[in-house]
Amino acid sequence: xxxxxxHGPGDIRCESVPDPSPKDARGAxxxxxxxxxxxxxxxxxxxAMPVEEGFTLGHEFVGRVVEVGSAxxxxxxxxxxxxxxxxxxxxxxxxxxxxxxxxARQQTRVFGVGQGLEGGQAEAVAVPVADHAIRRxxxxxxxxQAVLLTxxxxxxxxxxxxxxxxxxxxxAVIGLGPVGLLAVMCAQLFGPAEILAIDSVPERLAVxxxxxxxAVPADQADAVVMEQSGxxxxxxxxxxxxxxxxxxxxxxxxxxxxxxSIIGVSNSAVAPFPMILPFMKDLTIRxxxxxxxxxxxxxxxxxxxxxxxxxxxxxxxxALSEGALAYRRFDAREDGILKVLLDPSK
Numbered sequence: 001x002x003x004x005x006x007h008g009p010g011d012i013r014c015e016s017v018p019d020p021s022p023k024d025a026r027g028a029x030x031x032x033x034x035x036x037x038x039x040x041x042x043x044x045x046x047x048a049m050p051v052e053e054g055f056t057l058g059h060e061f062v063g064r065v066v067e068v069g070s071a072x073x074x075x076x077x078x079x080x081x082x083x084x085x086x087x088x089x090x091x092x093x094x095x096x097x098x099x100x101x102x103x104a105r106q107q108t109r110v111f112g113v114g115q116g117l118e119g120g121q122a123e124a125v126a127v128p129v130a131d132h133a134i135r136r137x138x139x140x141x142x143x144x145q146a147v148l149l150t151x152x153x154x155x156x157x158x159x160x161x162x163x164x165x166x167x168x169x170x171x172a173v174i175g176l177g178p179v180g181l182l183a184v185m186c187a188q189l190f191g192p193a194e195i196l197a198i199d200s201v202p203e204r205l206a207v208x209x210x211x212x213x214x215a216v217p218a219d220q221a222d223a224v225v226m227e228q229s230g231x232x233x234x235x236x237x238x239x240x241x242x243x244x245x246x247x248x249x250x251x252x253x254x255x256x257x258x259x260x261s262i263i264g265v266s267n268s269a270v271a272p273f274p275m276i277l278p279f280m281k282d283l284t285i286r287x288x289x290x291x292x293x294x295x296x297x298x299x300x301x302x303x304x305x306x307x308x309x310x311x312x313x314x315x316x317x318x319a320l321s322e323g324a325l326a327y328r329r330f331d332a333r334e335d336g337i338l339k340v341l342l343d344p345s346k
Contacts, residue, residue: 001016001017001018001019001122001123001124002014002015002016002017002122002123002320002321002344003015003017003056003057003118003119003121003122003123003320004056004057004058004119004121004122004320004323004324004327005017005054005055005056005057006044006051006053006054006055006056006057007053007054008047008053009045009046009047010045010046010047012045012057012323012324012327013323013324014320014321014322014323014324017056017118017122019124020118020124020125020126021126022067022068022069022126023126023128024069024071024128025069025070025071025072026069026071026072026090026128026129026130026131027068027069027072027126027127027128027129027130028065028067028068028069028072028075028126028127028130028134029065029066029067029068029124029125029126029127030061030063030064030065030066030081030083030120030124030125030127030134031063031064031065031066031123031124032061032062032063032120032121032122032123032124032125032344033062033063033064033080033143033343033344033345034061034062034063034143034144034146034147034341034342034343034344035058035060035061035062035120035121035122035147035320035341035342035344036058036060036061036147036148036314036339036340036341036342037058037060037121037326037327037330037339037340037342038058038059038060038085038151038152038178039152039177039178039179039265040265041057041058041059041112041327042327042330042331043265043267044057044113045327045331046331048267049113049267051113051114052114052115054115055112055113055114055115055118055119056112056118056119056120056121056122056125057112057119057121058111058112058119058120058121058122059085059086059110059111059112059113059119059120059150059151060085060120060147060148060150060151060152061083061111061119061120061121061125061147061150062080062081062082062083062137062143062146062147062150063080063081063083063120063124063125064077064078064079064080064081065077065078065079065081065134066124068130069130071131072130072131073131074130074131074134074135074136075130075131075134075136079136080136080137080143080146081134081135081136081137082134082135082137082146082147082149082150083111083120083125083127083133083134083150084100084132084133084134084135084150084151084292084293085110085111085150085151085292086100086101086108086109086110086151086289086290086291086292087100087107087108087109087111087117087128087129087132087133088100088101088102088103088105088107088108088109088129088132089103089104089105089107089129090128090129090131090132090133091105091129092104092105095129095132096132097294098132098291098292098293098294098295098296099291099294100132100291100292100293100294101288101289101290101291102291108289110289111125121320121323121342121344122320122344123320123344132293133293135293135296135300138300138304139304140303140304140305141300141303141304142311144311144314144341145303145309145310145311147341148182148310148311148313149292149296149299149300149303149310150292151290151292152178152179152182152310152313153182153186153299153303153308153310154290154291154292154295154296154299155179155182155183155263155290156179156180156181156182156183156184156185156186156240156263157182157183157186157295157298157299158261158263158288158290158291158295159173159179159183159186159187159238159240159261159263160183160186160187160189160190160238160261161261162259162261162263162286162287162288163187163236163237163238163259163260163261163286164236164259164284165187165190165191165192165235165236166190166191166235167190167191167192167193168191168192168193169191169192169193169234169235169236170192170193170194170195170196170228170229170234170235170236171187171192171194171195171196171234171235171236171237171238172195172196172197172198172216172221172225172234172236172237172238172250172253173187173195173196173197173198173208173213173237173238173240174198174199174221174237174238174239174240174241174246174249174250174253175198175199175239175240175241175246175264176197176198176199176201176204176205176207176208176240177204177240177241177338178313178338178339179240179263179264180197180199180204180238180240180241181204181207181208181211181312181313181338182310182313183238183240183263184197184208184211184212184213185211185308185309185310185312186308187238188211188212189302189307189308192235192236194214194228195212195213195214196213196214196216196221196224196225196228196234197209197211197213197214197215197216198216198217198218198221199215199217199218200217200218200219201333203336203338204338205217207312207313207338210312211312214228221249221253222252222253225253229255232255232256233252233253233254233255233256233258234253234254234255234258235254235255235258235259236254236258236259236260236261237250237251237253237254237258237259237260237261238250238261238263239260239261239262239263239264240263240264241264242262242264242265242266242267243264243266244266244268244272246264247262247264247266247273248272248274250262251274251277251278251281251283251285252277254281254283255281256281256282256283257281257282257283258281258283258284259283259284259285259286260278260283260284260285260286261286261287262285262286262287263287263288263290313338313339314338314339314340314341315336315337315338315339315340316329316337316338316339316340316341317340317341317343318340318341318342318343319342319343319346320342320343320344320345320346321346322346323342326340326342
């Protein structure tokens with residue numbers, strides 16, 4: 001079969017890879033029908049994560065079950081399914097609740113970031129602990145929507161939850177990539193009076209405006225926030241970039257007693273942290289990798305009933321065979337590209 005293989009920073013190739021097989025009786029094989037490139041995939045593309053070469057990328061994918069192990073009971077061959085981009089052991093109490101980031105056996109894993117768990121930017125993929133990693137796609141949810149339910153829509157929703165937004169609050173969202181825009185969308189479910197959406201890319205600011213936020217160019221963020229908040233800072237901040245500078249900015253923009261929710265992926269083991277800010281301002285700071293299955297019970301009905309339209313973030317549809325080009329264009333933000341959906345059948 002074909003897959004997008006990581007051969008080092010900036011070197012992604014669509015090439016033949018071995019057909020997958022179930023790891024054990026709890027595993028399944030999914031024929032991939034759609035996959036996507038995530039902003040966190042660019043960390044690999046840039047060489048920011050020390051990993052071995054030669055694995056298939058991708059943790060956002062949906063498809064149809066083609067094979068199940070004897071211990072799999074929730075899905076059958078032919079079922080249309082979405083696969084959580086993050087999985088755990090599937091057996092401990094935390095994993096049973098879907099809280100895979102809290103796996104008691106410390107088996108929290110992400111598809112497509114190393115040779116231990118091949119990714120879904122391919123024609124097919126082996127899924128361990130299928131009863132806990134896979135959900136059947138219900139009626140009313142498109143393939144495009146389901147792909148976003150495998151990672152970045154839950155991440156945006158988690159950002160809003162961790163920000164503890166109260167009705168009437170003023171919220172700032174820093175970083176308007178796909179995750180940040182979905183955080184804007186999800187935050188509206190919690191009733192903020194105003195969302196200040198901060199970025200430096202005009203096309204992304206325009207999308208945030210379409211979603212009902214007040215778009216703020218990054219170089220104007222301090223002045224706008226202080227003006228809108230009477231000099232106090234915002235009630236809550238969602239940081240959706242993961243850079244040292246934007247994390248610092250989140251701490252600066254929050255009011256005393258405010259909440260800072262960090263969902264941007266940071267690869268820094270020694271990021272500078274100005275402890276004086278949360279200490280003097282009594283800030284609550286939360287950050288987490290997303291426990292995708294735990295958030296499906298809330299998000300699936302919201303999407304199925306039309307309360308959320310996450311597919312808005314897809315701007316480009318490309319063939320899997322064009323994967324190397326897709327990565328280059330996505331990395332360069334070429335022509336306003338925001339999110340790429342890949343079709344493995346092409």
